[in-house]
Amino acid sequence: MRTVVIRETGELVLPRETLEESQITAGTALVVIARAGQILLLDRAQVRRRVEEIGQGMQESLGKALGQTGKDAIFAGLSLDEYLGLSEEEEVAL
Amino acid sequence: MSTISLPTSCLLDKNVVREALRGLVRATLGMPLPPRQGTSLGVVHALIAHGGLLYITPELWHLLERPANLPIASPFFSYLRVLRPGRYLKRWGRRLTEEGFSHEGALIRSYASFGFDALERTFGVESVLANDLRMQDRYVHGFPRIEARFARMIRQLKAPYQQATLPDVVNAEELWAPIAL
Numbered sequence: 001m002r003t004v005v006i007r008e009t010g011e012l013v014l015p016r017e018t019l020e021e022s023q024i025t026a027g028t029a030l031v032v033i034a035r036a037g038q039i040l041l042l043d044r045a046q047v048r049r050r051v052e053e054i055g056q057g058m059q060e061s062l063g064k065a066l067g068q069t070g071k072d073a074i075f076a077g078l079s080l081d082e083y084l085g086l087s088e089e090e091e092v093a094l
Numbered sequence: 095m096s097t098i099s100l101p102t103s104c105l106l107d108k109n110v111v112r113e114a115l116r117g118l119v120r121a122t123l124g125m126p127l128p129p130r131q132g133t134s135l136g137v138v139h140a141l142i143a144h145g146g147l148l149y150i151t152p153e154l155w156h157l158l159e160r161p162a163n164l165p166i167a168s169p170f171f172s173y174l175r176v177l178r179p180g181r182y183l184k185r186w187g188r189r190l191t192e193e194g195f196s197h198e199g200a201l202i203r204s205y206a207s208f209g210f211d212a213l214e215r216t217f218g219v220e221s222v223l224a225n226d227l228r229m230q231d232r233y234v235h236g237f238p239r240i241e242a243r244f245a246r247m248i249r250q251l252k253a254p255y256q257q258a259t260l261p262d263v264v265n266a267e268e269l270w271a272p273i274a275l
Contacts, residue, residue, distance in 0.1 A: 033145035034102070040145070050143035051136075054173075058139075059122040061169035066122070069165045074119075077162050084119065091112060 100272065101262070103147040105177065105206045106138070107224035108154050110266060114138045115166050130225065133266045137223065141269075142173050149177045149219055151205050177209025180217045182247075182255055189243060193236055199229050206261035207244070217255075221262045223269065233263045 002015050019025070024043065031047050033040040042050070071080035078086070117131030127135065141148060150158075155176045158167035183204050190200035203222060210217045224230060233240070241260060248258050 031144055035145045047140075047143055051139045054139045054142050055121070055135075058118055058169040062118055062122045062166065065165040065168050073162065074165045075115075075163050080119075083166075084116075084125075091116070092109075 101221035103219040180210035
């Protein structure tokens with residue numbers, strides 16, 4: 001475990017070893033995620049994977065829900081085909 | 095090193111949720127997504143991946159959790175939080191209505207300033223994500239007057255509501271540009 005100290009300006013200098021291990025090089029754009037007192041730094045490829053995983057998770061969840069309820073009444077009493085066939089105006093009205 | 099800045103808390107308008115849900119159904123069935131559905135769904139996924147807190151209003155939550163809507167809405171639930179009506183929500187909503195917003199448009203913008211997150215013990219959000227461009231245009235053009243009125247109102251409020259803020263109002267297309275990987 002390595003310790004770093006945040007500068008007065010808010011800058012953070014990461015140790016060379018940390019950068020090498022995580023394959024982060026100068027100029028790499030990082031996404032800073034701060035949540036619940038923790039900070040996570042991710043590069044774009046890692047964020048892309050998270051996006052894909054979240055999308056897949058939602059699709060699996062919806063697939064299961066459709067499997068359980070059938071396709072006869074999936075939204076507001078409409079069947080899957082009826083729901084997909086709604087125009088934007090019809091859906092807004094719904 | 096550069097950083098990418100996205101809203102850390104975002105209130106989703108119902109039209110964004112509607113388009114994202116429809117996009118999710120199409121994606122699950124392997125169907126092509128119309129552009130707006132794809133963008134709305136992509137932005138929702140990306141905001142979650144970036145650690146953003148996604149909120150909806152209680153009114154929309156109650157709509158989505160109806161048994162008839164649950165099969166499609168349920169995949170979203172674990173990622174959504176509900177903003178509860180906080181103090182001064184109605185008062186600011188009334189003033190926004192006087193600025194020409196519909197009741198619904200005023201309410202969602204008022205939630206964005208005074209809606210309460212019971213888990214985080216915070217109120218308000220950084221951005222409202224809405225695809226209603228006409229409403230967004232009204233907000234942007236009226237902003238100096240709205241901002242002045244908001245400042246006058248919160249000056250008179252008790253702490254911590256004097257720190258209330260007005261949200262940015264963004265549409266999915268605008269957020270998609272910096273998110274697109």
